[in-house]
Amino acid sequence: MPGPMTRAAKILAIESSCDETACAVVEGLQVRASIIASQVEIHAAFGGVVPELASRHHLTAAVPVLRAAVEAAGVTFAELDGLAVTEGPGLVGALLVGVQLAQGLALATGLPLHGIHHMEGHLLSPFLGDAEITAREFVPHLALSVSGGHSELVLVAGLGDYRVLGCTRDDAAGEAFDKVAKLLGLGYPGGPVIDRLAAEGDSTAFRFPRAMLADRERFEFSFSGLKTALSVHLDKHGQPSSRAALADLCASFQAAVVEVLVAKARLARRKFACKAMTIVGGVSANRGLREAMAAAAAADGFELWTPALRYCGDNAAMIGAAAALRVQAGRTPAVQVFASRAIDEPRGVTA
Ligand code: KG4
Ligand code: ZN
Numbered sequence: 344m345p346g347p348m349t350r351a352a353k354i355l356a357i358e359s360s361c362d363e364t365a366c367a368v369v370e371g372l373q374v375r376a377s378i379i380a381s382q383v384e385i386h387a388a389f390g391g392v393v394p395e396l397a398s399r400h401h402l403t404a405a406v407p408v409l410r411a412a413v414e415a416a417g418v419t420f421a422e423l424d425g426l427a428v429t430e431g432p433g434l435v436g437a438l439l440v441g442v443q444l445a446q447g448l449a450l451a452t453g454l455p456l457h458g459i460h461h462m463e464g465h466l467l468s469p470f471l472g473d474a475e476i477t478a479r480e481f482v483p484h485l486a487l488s489v490s491g492g493h494s495e496l497v498l499v500a501g502l503g504d505y506r507v508l509g510c511t512r513d514d515a516a517g518e519a520f521d522k523v524a525k526l527l528g529l530g531y532p533g534g535p536v537i538d539r540l541a542a543e544g545d546s547t548a549f550r551f552p553r554a555m556l557a558d559r560e561r562f563e564f565s566f567s568g569l570k571t572a573l574s575v576h577l578d579k580h581g582q583p584s585s586r587a588a589l590a591d592l593c594a595s596f597q598a599a600v601v602e603v604l605v606a607k608a609r610l611a612r613r614k615f616a617c618k619a620m621t622i623v624g625g626v627s628a629n630r631g632l633r634e635a636m637a638a639a640a641a642a643d644g645f646e647l648w649t650p651a652l653r654y655c656g657d658n659a660a661m662i663g664a665a666a667a668l669r670v671q672a673g674r675t676p677a678v679q680v681f682a683s684r685a686i687d688e689p690r691g692v693t694a
Contacts, residue, residue: 356663359441360433509562544594
């Protein structure tokens with residue numbers, strides 16, 4: 344078994360779990376190249392990701408994206424320490440394309456292949472490319488992971504040492520943004536559009552429900568009632584008649600999502616005495632969420648780490664970083680199992 348490395352590991356990584364075909368070359372947490380081919384325009388016409396179309400487009404994009412990343416990084420396979428690929432969760436047909444490509448490369452080059460859990464990649468995304476933060480990457484912290492498929496609070500105690508404190512009972516936060524955007528005829532994906540409109544609106548114009556706030560001991564979310572509340576509002580009042588009215592609606596909806604996310608994260612951080620917090624996943628790009636969490640960090644006295652905007656959504660650099668840190672720690676490639684429920688006490692975090 345290899346021992347820990349004293350230098351940063353060079354990894355070529357592939358990500359194809361949903362609608363982004365991505366490839367990256369990293370050296371530890373430093374990103375040498377990150378190429379992302381988004382299929383968002385293809386799926387927009389259907390109002391959401393069509394799995395079969397996603398697989399087909401990964402097939403055509405995978406090799407050109409891989410070539411572009413290798414070229415941009417200026418590396419040869421001989422210089423690499425390993426390969427990484429997202430092994431799940433995600434759309435099965437989409438994942439298969441990345442996994443097959445990675446396995447082919449591993450066979451051809453003899454490089455070790457690391458299967459990485461998509462959500463572990465997101466957890467590491469705030470630390471990408473920041474030389475200063477490298478040294479404290481595994482200060483035990485709390486992560487608010489919010490994307491199109493997930494909304495959860497995770498205690499990060501160390502590399503591979505994650506404890507899910509709670510997740511959504513129904514819709515993920517990003518899913519709520521996308522569904523509400525659909526109700527308002529704003530297209531797919533809805534998050535960025537609502538975010539932009541919300542900045543122009545009055546967040547107190549309408550009062551939408553904040554679910555599960557009263558239960559201060561459980562760190563679960565629920566967003567489907569909020570979506571229904573907005574739908575009922577539209578049935579009653581009709582579609583907003585002006586851009587200003589639409590902006591007010593978006594701002595009021597976003598405020599409800601953000602308030603719940605921030606409130607639950609604050610409670611969890613206090614309970615588990617974490618000195619730092621991250622927000623990761625596609626929804627971590629949301630300006631309202633970033634501002635509200637920054638205000639909470641200032642008020643409660645914790646450090647807040649957020650990914651650069653280009654690493655909020657799906658990318659391969661975060662997958663490469665997870666593999667690089669494993670290689671540096673002397674770990675051999677293994678299927679990593681990410682607990683979807685709280686299963687054991689984390690090491691290094693006092694409850
Ligand atoms: O992490 P991600 O790229 O893919 C998944 O793994 O799901 O997240 C995509 C989700 C979509 O639901 C999208 O609407 C949401 O992230 N999103 C946003 C923003 N940018 C993307 N939601 C709110 N505000 C944004 N600025
Ligand atoms: Zn994701």
